[in-house]
Amino acid sequence: MSVNKIKILLSETDKYVEVPVEMKWDFTGRDDSIEEYQKKMVKEILGIANDFETSRFSHNSFINEKTDINYEFYFYDNALPITATTVTSANWDITYQNEGFTPSDIYYFVKPFTKSFFKLDFYDTPEDKSQTNYFTIILPVQQGDFESASITPLLPPVDIRKPKFSLDYIGDKEGFFIYWLRERDFIDLSEFYMSAKFFNGRTGVFNVMTNTPQPNITPNKFNFLSSEYFYYKINLDYTTKTYEALSTSTNVRDGDQVTPIKWYEYINP
């Protein structure tokens, strides 16, 4: 054993030897991991692109393979004050004439008529105070069924439009399809509540509509649960890309020719 001249004397205090360890290196992989983490953080800060692409949802077919969805809009004839106790559902009819349009206005498509439209709003809930309107469908008055009316006594009656729609893949199809988000990771909704309004281009007023004739509304035709009478329920099926309309009160499917979706003009007292 070789020795040197350094002597270590006993001392009452501890001695320290400072060894500077300058680390300029690290185990391979840790730096890469930091880079990965950096990428992750950048992505988190910037956010990942959401998919806002829409898909086309069509009306689901019934057992008889019919796919048409049928709407009927009834307008109050104003023959009696709405507060009258003698008002019945017969005071509502499927005709634009109850909205003040003459057969001539309708036949000749005057601007106040063609600027009118039906507005179907789709909400996430029927509760007025918390609902959000996610999308809207417009039904133009240029679509729809016909009724016979006379525009002059000198000529035979003519066919004029009436607010009864049978929408399908072909023919009248404006408003037949619902275009909604394809992916459910951004907004996951498969149940909507549809309300209806009619914009009268003659008066410039929106008319709210109920799913029941006003005289039949309980407990009171002016004081009722809005969630029950202002909506139809719409269910989306993301797999088949179809939708169905159901009654909010009975939860039974509506929309075929026998049980169309009926909307009645609501008149405030």
Add this chain to the structure above:
Amino acid sequence: MGIDNSTNVVLGNLRYKSSQDQGVFVNVPLEQNVKEIIEFDRNVDLNLETVFDDERQESTIFRPVCKYSLIFKNEYTGSTTYTPFKNNLYYTNGINNAISMITLPNTPWDGNPQYFEFDFVRTDNNVPGYTSPPNNHINFVNKSASTYNWSHYITYPFDNDYLKPLYAIDPETSASWSWSAMDGIPFYVLEGTDLNGDYIKFKCPMEHGLTEDEFVELSFPYGTETIFQVTSLGTPGYNSELYIFGITNIGYTGTTFQTGAIGTFKRIVNSSNPTETRSEYYVRRHKVLTDSECSIIVKAGFDQTNFSSKSKFEKAVLTPNGIDRSSIKEGNQSYSLSFNCDVDIKPLLDNQKRPISELFFTTLWKGFFGWTKKLKQGFDFNLPLVNSLPNLWWDQTNFLSNFPITQSQYFSNTLPPVGPFSYNDNLNVGDIIDGDFCEWNDFFQTERVVSRMNHKFIYNDTYFNIPTDAPAQNQFGYYYKPHNSIRLREYSDYIEEAPATGVVNVPDYAFFSNLSNSFRWRDLYPYGYIDTSGIGVDYPFLNGKHYPYKNIVFRLFPEGIGVQNINEIVDPTIDECE
């Protein structure tokens, strides 16, 4: 440092007698498991454009869209006694038919099937006696309006069929070939040694794809030699250089190259390396990626083709059922085709086992209304008439030209029911169908479409008979090209080359050339990059998905008419001012 005294280092020649000095090496392995780290704070510059591009390059999901312009000439008139068809023709001989009907109530009526029978979306959903009761042909289902006549899919070529049996016949000489795709391109000797010309000229029924100074390997030898250099192309005829090539007649004797001799050839680029530079030939096989329910075809707004529609009013007295109506012979509506399902190309490899670079909009004739017989398939070289009649390839009895699809049948709603009426079933995801006849060259890493796939259908003569000279089983019909490509990205127009070792990032689809001892491949351009030659793609990217689109002219040809290619107008170049 201490010294281990037990170790002696002895000079080589001192170890033992006659030993020699020799070098001694100590191998010091350079094993590093440490690396420098960054000592400072990390700063990252975020740039919206960079982030967008990163997302774009990473995304592998596509939502292809196209605009279909259906161009169709309703050429063939025929006659029928089947009441639902008879009552809905575009009449061409109404007066005579009406007169005949007075004495012969069951007289056939002449005319064209209306445009509804060929349109992408049928709108004749409420025609009494045809699509709605009473006594109607079928009960029209509105949901099926866009799937009664045609069905649409996205497909991609995933494999090659080298053994596909092919047949061609030259309309002028009636020289015919039956060969397998892998044999190459057929030819007949147009000018042989018997004519003592300077060149021996070969004519092909399809574009040969050769250039001067390249080589051809013939299917028959001259002596032992099968490879010959191409020294001339074409004759004075227009475009003949695409179909005719020649080799120098250096004094060949015998009957090998006699005029009229037939065979096949394969292209060879370099005769000193025939193995690697020889082209291979095959028929692409497409796999279906989407089912028919996934496709959505709708009218493309107010977009119409350049051709006007043709319709007329049919007076009641000149119709078999005595009802006034209008009839449409030809329409001009354009359509927009999209799909409800996305296409993820990440797991997909093309027919050369490279990352996929194109998808196909595949459109198939369904013919639900039963006007037509089973669907046939062939190639461009099967289209020309022979002696003014359809090519034998299309004969209904030729099983080689059958399109591999099942058929279903139904009987009409008439009283009594009539039928059966046949139609083609839909394809399902994963089904495999044939595509174009192609050439691939490993050395150049390029694919060329030699001849495009065509489908043909003819009328079912039981219910609609067209008076022609053609036999019933090989009648004149309509054909169309089912596969329309849409580029997803492009391979470079240059070839990358890297030595066998020492280079990283050589793609797994690279071709290894034994001759040059190197890998060869074409780079895949990133999305949004277009090189100086205009090669590349740049289409919308949003929602984290690619939205490639294409305008497609879908032509439904009556067989036997002169085919002219449509020159599409190229989009104007966008300069810096714009």
